[in-house]
Amino acid sequence: MEDIDVAENRIHLRDRGELSNGAExxxxxxxxxxxxSSDLIDEIVTYVGRAHTAEVETNHLFIKLHGQRSGxxxxxxxxxxxxxxxxxxxxxxxxxxxxxxxxLTQLAELGWALSADLSNLCASLTRGPSxxxxxxxxxxxxxxxx
Numbered sequence: 001m002e003d004i005d006v007a008e009n010r011i012h013l014r015d016r017g018e019l020s021n022g023a024e025x026x027x028x029x030x031x032x033x034x035x036x037s038s039d040l041i042d043e044i045v046t047y048v049g050r051a052h053t054a055e056v057e058t059n060h061l062f063i064k065l066h067g068q069r070s071g072x073x074x075x076x077x078x079x080x081x082x083x084x085x086x087x088x089x090x091x092x093x094x095x096x097x098x099x100x101x102x103x104l105t106q107l108a109e110l111g112w113a114l115s116a117d118l119s120n121l122c123a124s125l126t127r128g129p130s131x132x133x134x135x136x137x138x139x140x141x142x143x144x145x146x
Contacts, residue, residue: 001048001061008033009041021060100106 003012014031026048051063053071060073083095 001052001059002040004044004061006041006045009036009038011036019060020058021075023060023073023076057095115133 003014005012011034012031013025013034015025040103048061051065054069056063058071058073062074064070064072064074064078079096
């Protein structure tokens with residue numbers, strides 16, 4: 001959770017080496033900082049205050065809230081299971097990957113100019129098209145007139 005900078009409304013993405021839940025950063029050689037809205041920071045703080053009790057020993061933001069592994073970092077299998085349950089309950093064929101690409105398609109259709117390097121785009125969009133974007137290398141996003 002040291003990657004959440006509450007004072008600066010920023011999330012840092014950087015390589016942490018081998019993690020207990022098997023998670024990996026996609027681009028190890030390119031750490032990024034993403035500017036996010038104060039509303040998102042408030043939601044993160046609220047979640048952490050509720051989920052990260054004194055018994056939780058992990059530094060991971062997203063943790064299991066129930067069950068035998070309660071308080072441990074979410075794994076790929078946990079996220080996959082969550083999306084399978086959501087698909088079953090809603091009838092929507094959705095995955096985290098589909099959500100990312102659907103959003104990018106919709107932005108392109110709305111006239112956003114999207115660069116080739118979009119790895120930090122999703123969180124940056126919480127601030128909107130006219131505000132500061134992430135400070136990661138190689139990323140650009142702009143809204144042009146239609």
